[in-house]
Amino acid sequence: MITHDITAQFHSATRHVTAGTLVKDDHFSLFEAVGALEIGDPKMDSGCLEPGESLDQEFDVTKDILPEELIWLMDGLLNREEEDFTTQLFNRELLHKFAGESISQIAFEALIAVGESQINPQLKDAISARLGFRHEVLGMLMKHTNSEAPPSSHTTTMHQSLDAQQKSQPLSKPVSEAFSTKLQRRLASTVPPRPMVTVSMDQAWNFWHQMLDDCSNIFSVRQATHSQDLYIAYQIFAYSSPQPSTYPRALLQMFLTNENLVGSRIEPSYFLEEDIRSLTLPASQLLRVANGTYGRFCHGNQRVADTMQEFIDRFEHNFVNLYRALCLNSCRMRRTFCHALLEWDNLQAQVEELDAIIQEAVHEQPTPYLPGSPPTFSFSLSSWIYHHKLNVLQLTIQMGFELAIYAPHELAGMYWYLSSICDIHLSHLERISHFVTAKDTEVKRSKMTPAVKEKAIKECKDALDRLYKQYAWIKATQLLAGTMHGIFVVLQRYGVFVNQQPLYSSDMMRYEIRMKPFLGLSIPEPLSHDDSEREVQMQNIDTEEILDQVTGFSADAKKAWEEVSKTTWNMFPITNDVNHASVLTERRTADLKDCLKAAIAASLCVLSLKKVLKNDAWKEKAQKEARLPAPGVKGRWHRWWILPALPPV
Amino acid sequence: MAGTVRMQTSNGRLVRHAMNDEERRPLTPTPTNLPASEIGKLIQTSPPDIAYIQYDISLEPKYLPQMRALIAKDLSEPYSIYVYRYFLYQWPELCFFAIDTSTPDRDLVAVVICKLEKHRCGPLRGYIAMLATQEGYRGKGLARTLVSKGIDLMIAKDADEIALETEETNVAAMKLYESLGFLRSKKLHRYYLNGNSAYRLLLYLKPGVASIPMDEYVDPYELPPSAQDDPMLVQGLEDREELFSRGIV
Structure with missing residues (x-):
């Protein structure tokens, strides 16, 4: 390799460049700029250490710990955010070398060892519940790999186990040094350190319940x-x-x-x-x-x-x-x-x-x-x-x-x-x-x-x-969309939204x-904007007439959603190889019920709007107070149907 | 049919009717004698002891450290000096800041940083990259003033559209931009490092921008190797800006 010392050339080339000047070619984009890291800035430099800080894990996995600490650690491991995280592993393999069966076997052996140990029976139960749960989860995941649905009794056991774990959670004793961003910082030396996400244990338990249900229901x-x-x-x-x-x-x-x-x-x-x-x-x-x-x-x-x-x-x-x-x-x-x-x-x-x-x-x-x-x-x-x-x-x-x-x-x-x-x-x-x-x-x-x-x-x-x-x-x-259209047009004529x-x-x-x-x-x-405006605003129709029309729509909408509720979701026979045959039907029924509630709420809304046709005081109040309930908030009957929350008439 | 921008199709292709220059001119909703590029004056505030300054490269030694400090305080995402220089060196005039003239060092208290370039070889897109106001100076219209100065200059420079992203929980930022006329165009799932989702906000400055042809998607593998590891960057990379965005008030 032939090398040239370019220090002098570099110095002379940069002598007239003032601070803040960016020397770059056309291919240096925002991507490159964002990709750059500043060494020594703790927000960016994963290897940057506080005085006296070491990049080594402070937690020694070979050290003996108390049973209470074990419970805390096991709960902490369950409390991980689930997201599409494959890219966050930085090419580190997650126990690929071990067959699921052998891990399952270890969990099983540990369960026996705990059973035979001399610790406090309450702690013993708590640890056993946690080990047993892991054993079951692994079993579920292995079944999933073969596209097999775990039996529903399996899911029920896991739910019960989660409840037991949640109950014994107060027995745990924190080992806070066990979780840190250090490993991630070591692995990801070319990207900024990622903040550690904290999820409350209550959220974590709910998440697991939900996920177990979804995993089993999805097979339906x-x-x-x-x-x-x-x-x-x-x-x-x-x-x-x-x-x-x-x-x-x-x-x-x-x-x-x-x-x-x-x-x-x-x-x-x-x-x-x-x-x-x-x-x-x-x-x-x-x-x-x-x-x-x-x-x-x-x-x-x-x-x-x-x-x-x-x-x-x-x-x-x-x-x-x-x-x-x-x-x-x-x-x-x-x-x-x-x-x-x-x-x-x-x-x-x-x-x-x-x-x-x-x-x-x-x-x-x-x-x-x-x-x-x-x-x-x-x-x-x-x-x-x-x-x-x-x-x-x-x-x-x-x-x-x-x-x-x-x-x-x-x-x-x-x-x-x-x-x-x-x-x-x-x-x-x-x-x-x-x-x-x-x-x-x-x-x-x-x-x-x-x-x-x-x-x-x-x-x-x-x-x-x-x-x-x-x-x-x-x-x-x-029909419901037509009703909603009418409601919002009238509200706009009242000066709301x-x-x-x-x-x-x-x-x-x-x-x-x-x-x-x-x-x-x-x-x-x-449509062009003008044509759309004409259709949407219905300028030539007076408000009373719109409300009359929409009253009809909303009554028809209710009937139509009732009619839909009477139909089955499936056209062809469904196979009954899974126990939870009715999950899909239940969920659909619940969803249709929400649509029907929205249709009923819409017709009540139309009635109110009729009553306040000439009530300027109400309109003024509504202009200030009208809200659109977010999903999950009371008054939001369905994700697709946003009924406004209005002041009482 | 001249005089409209009505879309019509023939052979399945979108055809835009020719418009004369008068129609191409951005429309201004407020009855005013101001030219389109000075519309922001209608809402700009001038609180006592506050002065607004347009950035210039010579101001870097004094004000860049202050900008970084202000922006870093409100952000979990870290930006290197190169990110700032990327914007400030190429579009210094699109950075505006407010200083408190009553402080001995005339401290920087609010800043907006923008850029303006062709978006995927299509429309000339202005982009509001960072916006921050120091606590204690909020509620005085500083952010609104700075943003409108940025937008006015982009209009003067013939921008077709302006885009930005803001955290879904940042109600103040969304309120500000929506009151200026921006609309949400899409939601970006878990866009920020803290796990929050974002909204992309858009403002068109001329009719017909939606139909300006653009290049297809950006190949995520064009990212620098350091960024390829990063799911936040690779995920949902439909637009270049999607790896980058700020909208703090």
């Missing part, structure tokens, strides 16, 4: 035997409150791809076809039956077979990704949906071309859909995409309410947008129903063998049932920010 999604049912099952978990923590959500995600089978049941391509068959293409020869190739079933037409193959290849992953998105934390879920919308929009345009190829190849006869309208084709594949896209669009808007993204003055507009998307979706479902009904009629008239015919009729019925369930849910959403003309930008530009995720969609085409 595998009872779903159909793509649509599985989607609802995933939704039920995604929108549980509190949202399941990272580990159970990771388990849920694993079910989608484990051994390349969706839900341990079906290959992704068949999973996709199953979904299409049960919505837009029942009893169709375009789809395979099982292990088929498209050449055999697509009317023997190679071009159609190739087209179908192309479609399936293009879509199977996008489709599974919709489920995967439901396993993300809610912030990321919403952003993933925003990206998925544009992707599906793009694909929809492409798939319309595939639909056209199929129309031509199978000599599809167009039929008039609406009375008096020109004949139209079914566009089965792109119709299927549009349905899912609208579904994602609806969830994206709704999650904005959940995550408190919208400002109070935007609520009228966003509820209007939600109801208008539901409107579009309802029409789309009607259009699909029209073609499925036509297929049903065709099947019933056709000459097939009885077995084939029976199966075809069943497929049509399944699709119509699914369409009905979807329709009922979206109709209920649309009004945007006080901010100094910068304009309402039009703020509308653009809000609609940014949707502006790129070709359908449904977003």
